[in-house]
Amino acid sequence: MASKNKKQSGEVLIPDKLYFRIGEVARLCRLPAYVLRFWETEFPQLKPSKSSTGQRMYRRRDVEIVVNIKRLLYEDGFTIAGARQLLRTENRPGKNQNALPFAGRPSREGLRQVRQGLKEILGLLSAKSGR
Numbered sequence: 001m002a003s004k005n006k007k008q009s010g011e012v013l014i015p016d017k018l019y020f021r022i023g024e025v026a027r028l029c030r031l032p033a034y035v036l037r038f039w040e041t042e043f044p045q046l047k048p049s050k051s052s053t054g055q056r057m058y059r060r061r062d063v064e065i066v067v068n069i070k071r072l073l074y075e076d077g078f079t080i081a082g083a084r085q086l087l088r089t090e091n092r093p094g095k096n097q098n099a100l101p102f103a104g105r106p107s108r109e110g111l112r113q114v115r116q117g118l119k120e121i122l123g124l125l126s127a128k129s130g131r
Helices: 002-006 022-029 033-042 060-075 080-090 108-129
Strands: 019-021 056-059
Touching: 019 022, 019 060, 022 033, 022 056, 022 060, 033 060, 056 060, 060 080
Parallel strands: none
Antiparallel strands: 019 056
């Protein structure tokens, strides 16, 4: 029980099992089952298999995706579309790191592009914090 007290508020301890039913995932993640069913329609990465009786069976990877989606939406303030886009880019093999805009010694044009990109990011962050 002491280990549960040391957990961060958003951390989910996923038991070591092969499959989880939707009710188990809902309890683990503290979400209603209808939210999980809705997220299945919004996030292509979340595709639990179904048993012969039609029961949704989530794998450990599916539960990890649910935890990640919950964090993005509830803690990080992403919209569903924004979280979907982020998950899409995270899951592309070899696309986790953007290429640098310049190699070797930076040119004036390269620095201008980086500066402009940073200004755009600052504008997005300022708009997000002002909502």
